[in-house]
Amino acid sequence: MRKLLPLIGNSHEGGRSALTCRFRCGNACFHEVPNTSDNEYVGDVIAKAWSRRSMLRTAAVVTVATAAGSAVALGAPGSSATAAPAADAKNASGHGTGDGARGLRFKPVAPNTDDKVTVPEGYEQNVVIRWGDPIVKGAPGFHPDRQTAAAQAGQFGYNNDFLALLPLGGPYERQQLLVANHEYTDEVLMFKGYDPANPTREQVEIAWAAHGLGVVVVQEDHRSGKLTAVTRHQLNRRLTATSEFRLSGPVAGSALVKTSADPSGTKVLGTLNNCSGGTTPWGTTLHGEENFNQYFANAGKVTDPTQAARLKRYGVSSGESERKWERFDKRFDCVQEPNEANRFGYVVELDPYDPHSVPRKRTALGRFKHEGAQPRLTEDGRPVVYMGDDERFDYFYKFVSSKRMMKGDSRAAKEHNLTLLDEGTLYVAKLTGDSPAAEVDGTGKHPTDGEFDGSGVWIKLATAAPTGNVSHVEGMTAEEVFVFTRLAADKAGATKMDRPEDIEPSPRTGRVYVALTNNTDRGKPGKAGADEANPRNANKHGQILELAENFDDPAGDGFAWRLFLVAGDPKDPSTYFAGFPKDKVSPISCPDNVAFDPHGNLWISTDGNQLGSHDGLFGVATAGERRGELKQFLTVPRGAETCGPLIQDKRVLVAVQHPGEIDGASVEKPQSVWPDGPGKIVRPAVVSVWRKDGRNIGV
Template structure:
């Protein structure tokens, strides 16, 4: 039996969730240090629900579901130390011996047969013994024709607009028919950290050029990648005709029920249908019709001079912003353009196969801090999209489309399929525990039945059709529901969750997994106390929810749920790993993005781990005798977060976001030397990991 992997100790001086103050400052505008936006009592509104019951029958469809395959993926860099092992060398080779399972052939669920990486604070991407890695693409590498090589001392907005963006998050790998050994990589660029981008950056007085570089570093990148069949290495193909950059100034189309509403019109866009740019794209998803989805998350921090009238529970500040963009474009100043913020916070759809296409923002999926947007199909071909709202005490949602997907790759078919997310019903989740309230004491102690579980209901908020939209929320119009979705969730009594982030349906079982990162405010002061779905007060480690739709139909309005994993130190009685022996799992804290491998194992990347180790990527079995067996596959460098995992048969991809983002760090005083060594600028990047012997991952 393998011994429990050691912990390193609790970090000191970090912000809630283990993040540095610098990360909180640039990524989310110090969200955790502001008042909790959700102050609603969430009383159950019986007349709203009763009025909605008769409408639910129209959403019924046939049986089993097809899960949208995203080509799955994840990535890493450097051979990992295990329990009792020495630290890896600078080139990423492993030292020391295994503490139990053997690489590739030892015990574990199929797909997870590797020696787990031990908790560590190595400034590298650390992977298991017997695995290799490479950096696929870094911030600033040219991908468009005419773009220059990266030069941090001479960077310009024009150059950045043709180069790979900053702080990659969500990743998708799509097939590229007719080009052997190549795939199309799509990446989100969530936010910029100007202190780590510009030498001598003055946060009180940024220059126009710095601001315009940051605009160009946001958004999305599409870039063709090519496999070296001899080694498994994956590299970018610059200047391919499908390579593309989408930035904070790219034209978007606003579609769906709120498009053209008075709520989204501005002086620059009196039609309310044309938006420039996408901001703070976090996780996303891949559609069955070959496009990618991207969630606009902490959009609030980019807008200055908000007020009670312009905020509507989204955390928009009343003064200047961190980046001071409002000095250079009035649309970021709500005192001048109060509706501009209503044009962000949506799910973006992007067609990576058509470089001339206009990306869309789908208002029918609601406006909130979308962490992700993952798609599955009903048996009759209608899309169902799951999305979490990444905020303390906020909700998770589901959209059930009313139009069926068409098959084919013609331009007309692709254009039709990109309208599928404009018509359907938006729901929010309400969860009920099955244990007496007295048994949920906030400590994480399991109730008498041995499990945190219960039932749930998807409450309809509004339905959009080709002829208009109907609200199911008393006191709100349909347009208000789609633009102020958080308020609609408040009114119908949705369940306040501990930062619902990525949501992923299993391609094997159809069960849906929800990553809940943490909530140190749970049960503190007047904030909501623990409940069975969020059973720990001051929850700093997070948990993973497993949801089973009624009859395994994604369009169902009823579901059963249980907590699959309650994260933290396995020695802590408050942790739970689906009943698997806790002396045989890796410690995990702050689950964020999730993905599945071909065997149905859930892979979890972490953000802000609170156990003293760097963030990492973990695989966990979801079924069979080893259900709950969790093993760490990699860790990321100093200050970094693990994002975007894609798990393929022979390759794992991850986005290494904000490396070196440590309090006090700057271009002049770097806190990391990754990925290019001392004397080089720290750069976010995408990493590929594969087995040295060329065999499948974890078998």
């Protein structure tokens, strides 16, 4: 019998509790790193696959168009122009007056360990919706001792993560559509007397219903940023681990995704472990299936060596799964249903305005542990989606559609736009530093040019097209590339990163920001050592990478990059805040989800703070004299993670995920009393924050 990890003590990566690691990602950090490829960092040697013409083009034209049509350049890779722009130089000398960049003018919240959501002075908050609140017509009110799968399927799900707010307009101008991911369940905190070795069918079916997606209309208070859920609205909806989803794009109908229950290879039951996501310009939402591997069992009993190697690369358990779902549905058993796991790990597209629509898994965007997917449009209207694979030493990707978005609300436009993510090319990133490898020693000390920066190339993996799908990876078919994307990226020689999680392009400048959460395995014996993009061995605090490419030619293969933030205690000499004085910033550790506010500032939520305080939400200026000024906006309760940040003019929304998820906690022995106080079960929830005086956030 598999020995469970102890529930006391905390030796887990990034400050997470053992309980969080068990239920959120299946103890990924305690398993062997799935990426055993020999892709080594190139240092200051240009990869053979790059042509000199490509490199020169990158140096000459890596710019991104701003909303006003002007250009912003990181500088030519490999030249002195790559150094910080003039604004950074001013920051470095302490230039700048006032109380913060526009949008960040609030008194920073001090690091703390309080069991509540702490917000800045002059701000208020409310709980918008909690796990178990009824949202669908006919759903009962929440009662922790009388839960059923049918009740949970009509109630707000567990462990909210990604959040989107979409306008309704017209007579509903003070209402918005809230869309939320329900990433995973923690049965120990959901059920009294839960026995991890012997879950009941009822508990399993409730957990199935608590996963997935939620759509609920919220009502705005006209005097503040307060939001209230409108229960049982006709647009409210729950999608669970047993709802119908469709595979679309190049993998649909492939032999690699056919099962005994679905010989067509097109119909999937459920979506699992949805972490972050994105909103599209055509009015839909995107949802990344992340740690899907933990739900599948018995990979060690698979006898086919090719299939076994593929399952191992995706980290599927060799024995029983944590939740034992395979006991109640054979599709979670890799021996009985060898292709079922191949039907998870995609980006899901949902039309939240149509409660009868069937969500699609967009297979052209590849299959890996998707943290999120935020698109932007090229100048000619083609979507480009940037994506991270949240695993130590894995990669980040982009997808460029070959189709242009149609404007307008006509039926033809809507139907066309729902095909945009089925055709195009999938790429993986390879980064090269511009400093000698000897100057990157693993301590975080800057090289002699003063920055961790360089150039990069997007390597083509596969193209999906109606005339025929094309693989760009030797020895793999296009279908294999889209289903086993990690293996394709291994072959392509992509750069191993420190857990690339959420990736967001700035709506103002087009620069792309990659949250790299941490990687304490960096530099260990047999593991990849430090490189210029991942400059610290035993990296427990993470960093944020900023890249720019030619926005007019997103299918091009070149980009420039540099580290925007190197997280940790500002007193630590290895930290860096885009050149801003470090005695004027908040400490930050383990960046996870990122989002932009209306002023172009980047907001960062954290997961697993290693600095002794609770996780929180931070805002940082990305341009101007205060570029790099980082301020903490809020902290979350004991055991919780800050997720789904969404920043509007009048409010900030966060998803408070897994409050009370501390080693030794249970329903009987709670380690938090949030959000409803002592004697009540701990419940993940969505929180809205606004200014007491009614003015906009941070101005």
